[in-house]
Amino acid sequence: xxxxxxxxxxxxxxxxxxxxxxxxxxxxxxxxxxxxxxxxxxxxxxxxxxxxxxxxxxxxxxxxxxxxxxxxxxxxxxxxxxxxxxxxxxxxxxxxxxxxxxxxxxxxxxxxxxxxxxxxxxxxxxxxxxxxxxxxxxxxxxxxxxxxxxxxxxxxxxxxxxxxxxxxxxxxxxxxxxxxxxxxxxxxxxxxxxxxxxxxxxxxxxxxxxxxxxxxxxxxxxxxxxxxxxxxxxxxxxxxxxxxxxxxxxxxxxxxxxxxxxxxxxxxxxxxxxxxxxxxxxxxxxxxxxxxxxxxxxxxxxxxxxxxxxxxxxxxxxxxxxxxxxxxxxxxxxxxxxxxxxxxxxxxxxxxxxxxxxxxxxxxxxxxxxxxxxx
Amino acid sequence: xxxxxxxxxxxxxxxxxxxxxxxxxxxxxxxxxxxxxxxxxxxxxxxxxxxxxxxxxxxxxxxxxxxxxxxxxxxxxxxxxxxxxxxxxxxxxxxxxxxxxxxxxxxxxxxxxxxxxxxxxxxxxxxxxxxxxxxxxxxxxxxxxxxxxxxxxxxxxxxxxxxxxxxxxxxxxxxxxxxxxxxxxxxxxxxxxxxxxxxxxxxxxxxxxxxxxxxxxxxxxxxxxxxxxxxxxxxxxxxxxxxxxxxxxxxxxxxxxxxxxxxxxxxxxxx
Ligand SMILES: Nc1ncnc2c1ncn2[C@@H]1O[C@H](COP(=O)(O)OP(=O)(O)OP(=O)(O)O)[C@@H](O)[C@H]1O
Ligand SMILES: [Mg+2]
Numbered sequence: 001x002x003x004x005x006x007x008x009x010x011x012x013x014x015x016x017x018x019x020x021x022x023x024x025x026x027x028x029x030x031x032x033x034x035x036x037x038x039x040x041x042x043x044x045x046x047x048x049x050x051x052x053x054x055x056x057x058x059x060x061x062x063x064x065x066x067x068x069x070x071x072x073x074x075x076x077x078x079x080x081x082x083x084x085x086x087x088x089x090x091x092x093x094x095x096x097x098x099x100x101x102x103x104x105x106x107x108x109x110x111x112x113x114x115x116x117x118x119x120x121x122x123x124x125x126x127x128x129x130x131x132x133x134x135x136x137x138x139x140x141x142x143x144x145x146x147x148x149x150x151x152x153x154x155x156x157x158x159x160x161x162x163x164x165x166x167x168x169x170x171x172x173x174x175x176x177x178x179x180x181x182x183x184x185x186x187x188x189x190x191x192x193x194x195x196x197x198x199x200x201x202x203x204x205x206x207x208x209x210x211x212x213x214x215x216x217x218x219x220x221x222x223x224x225x226x227x228x229x230x231x232x233x234x235x236x237x238x239x240x241x242x243x244x245x246x247x248x249x250x251x252x253x254x255x256x257x258x259x260x261x262x263x264x265x266x267x268x269x270x271x272x273x274x275x276x277x278x279x280x281x282x283x284x285x286x287x288x289x290x291x292x293x294x295x296x297x298x299x300x301x302x303x304x305x306x307x308x309x310x311x312x313x314x315x316x317x318x319x320x321x322x323x324x325x326x327x328x329x330x331x332x333x334x335x336x337x338x339x340x341x342x343x344x345x346x347x348x349x350x351x352x353x354x355x356x357x358x359x360x361x362x363x364x365x366x367x368x369x370x371x372x373x374x375x
Numbered sequence: 376x377x378x379x380x381x382x383x384x385x386x387x388x389x390x391x392x393x394x395x396x397x398x399x400x401x402x403x404x405x406x407x408x409x410x411x412x413x414x415x416x417x418x419x420x421x422x423x424x425x426x427x428x429x430x431x432x433x434x435x436x437x438x439x440x441x442x443x444x445x446x447x448x449x450x451x452x453x454x455x456x457x458x459x460x461x462x463x464x465x466x467x468x469x470x471x472x473x474x475x476x477x478x479x480x481x482x483x484x485x486x487x488x489x490x491x492x493x494x495x496x497x498x499x500x501x502x503x504x505x506x507x508x509x510x511x512x513x514x515x516x517x518x519x520x521x522x523x524x525x526x527x528x529x530x531x532x533x534x535x536x537x538x539x540x541x542x543x544x545x546x547x548x549x550x551x552x553x554x555x556x557x558x559x560x561x562x563x564x565x566x567x568x569x570x571x572x573x574x575x576x577x578x579x580x581x582x583x584x585x586x587x588x589x590x591x592x593x594x595x596x597x598x599x600x601x602x603x604x605x606x607x608x609x610x611x612x613x614x615x616x617x618x619x620x621x622x623x624x625x626x627x628x629x630x631x632x633x634x635x636x637x638x639x640x641x642x643x644x645x646x
Contacts, residue, residue, distance in 0.1 A: 064541055065540075065541075066537050066540075085540070086537070087541070087542075087543050087544055087546075091541075092541055092542065093541050095534055095537070095538060097532070099532065099535050099538040100538075101535060101538070101539075101553055101557075102535075102557065102635075103553075103556045103557055112552075116542060116543035116544060146638055160542070164542065164543070
């Protein structure tokens with residue numbers, strides 16, 4: 001896709017579209033956003049990820065103009081947006097609660113914003129119909145919001161926010177209520193719109209797969225702070241903390257103490273009576289420093305015999321198997337009782353599986369498979 | 376539903392009889408042929424006919440209607456504005472005091488409200504007439520309107536207004552295009568309530584009316600002191616009719632709105 005060439009965040013001269021400068025938002029005593037600094041660039045598809053209550057909606061609401069920052073400055077295209085009221089911002093937001101107008105039909109809900117900019121009747125009609133087609137609600141145009149299903153309401157809310165084709169679109173969990181197929185289709189539609197119109201998207205999602213698919217960059221948040229902001233693959237491959245590694249995808253975390261070895265290699269002592277693990281890391285660790293080795297299950301190989309040339313190999317017993325259709329995850333219990341997950345793709349029929357419960361197996365991975373994290 | 380015991384049936388019957396037999400008698404006798412109120416002499420609508428010939432009554436009826444329409448409209452505007460401030464404007468200095476003061480006239484004896492208004496009008500040198508009755512009725516009816524409207528506003532989802540702003544409405548447009556249509560049932564039933572309250576008010580009107588303007592309740596009251604006539608029965612029957620229609624439509628509108636609101640809320644919860 002575009003990601004190979006599109007990377008304005010790496011260009012020191014690039015001007016961000018949105019800039020959060022040391023923004024703090026407090027509700028009374030409670031700090032919802034904690035000294036947050038962030039640049040989002042034009043044409044980005046920026047995904048916000050984080051647990052419930054971490055402040056995603058609050059960030060959106062500050063951009064849309066419904067909350068003002070307690071401290072710090074938010075700039076849109078270089079201008080401080082604090083004095084600009086919501087109706088004067090070239091920003092549209094899709095609300096997490098949809099906020100559809102109950103007294104208006106689906107059609108009128110979508111047309112609502114268009115009618116505000118003195119467009120001609122024909123223009124409005126054409127645009128509304130285009131939006132209805134996009135979210136596949138042509139048949140429901142004349143229903144009221146209470147006469148359609150939850151997923152359909154979500155699509156109306158999405159269509160309403162897209163209709164005005166703003167410079168910046170804020171989507172607060174736009175696809176959560178849709179089935180997988182429709183969600184994927186809509187994701188591609190959004191990416192398509194984004195490529196055609198150059199709109200900047202900020203999207204909140206609880207679905208990390210979605211963030212991985214659509215986003216140019218992902219921000220992982222926790223308790224009002226940014227834990228990491230990076231491209232989806234970097235977030236996945238090189239998380240900067242145990243929190244991020246654990247939040248995105250499945251991961252094994254092995255705690256131990258590092259001993260430097262050679263240029264960028266480390267020995268990790270992790271359990272009594274077990275051979276040390278080896279890992280490579282560009283981050284520096286001191287001798288004896290506590291560290292966490294994070295390894296994705298799909299990077300752990302499972303075999304009956306000890307692989308001859310493996311950098312890391314541990315023996316265990318199959319404790320449980322989770323069959324996911326295309327994949328199987330093996331939960332292997334080591335001698336000390338800890339569990340390590342290994343994932344393999346199911347190229348054979350399930351009955352021909354090589355391992356079963358209680359089998360003794362070897363798990364192995366390379367020195368570069370995992371990431372060594374300080375905290 | 377379980378069947379009612381005989382005791383419940385009897386108390387219900389007695390209660391309703393107590394409430395409605397007087398009115399029923401009045402209505403029945405308004406169709407009496409005889410001039411004597413206590414003697415039934417056959418069915419007739421002649422008193423209604425005569426009523427419409429009586430200029431004094433018609434005049435009073437016209438004044439009453441004018442007062443009711445003007446005061447309920449004013450009360451609805453002011454009461455809705457007060458409700459908006461009370462429900463929306465978070466905590467501000469004197470909020471509790473303000474809301475208490477808005478509701479106080481609800482429990483204030485009418486004689487006191489009437490008397491104080493009379494003193495005010497004399498004090499500022501306002502001649503008593505239609506205008507003063509309108510002002511007086513507006514004052515006490517706006518409390519009722521603000522109670523009705525604020526109970527609706529409490530459950531109004533603010534994000535609807537935010538969505539309207541987000542889509543380019545000015546705050547005034549957001550109110551007109553989104554908030555007002557949604558709370559309209561409460562506003563209308565507030566208006567109807569204010570209208571019926573104004574229609575049948577005697578106490579406050581008799582303090583604030585002048586020789587130039589007499590309302591129907593005052594007219595009836597002074598006419599009855601000279602003796603009950605079937606004409607007055609007819610007039611009262613008409614008023615009972617109007618008030619009944621007003622109260623029933625107010626309650627129907629707010630009930631319907633409640634049903635719709637429940638349905639919307641359930642829809643929102645499902646969504
Ligand atoms: N108006 C408010 N007054 C007080 N606290 C608030 C207010 N709005 C949000 N908060 C608090 O701020 C925190 C962040 O809320 P926010 O809505 O941004 O969470 P979120 O990340 O969107 O969560 P979710 O994924 O559940 O939607 C929460 O703890 C919430 O309780
Ligand atoms: Mg949220």
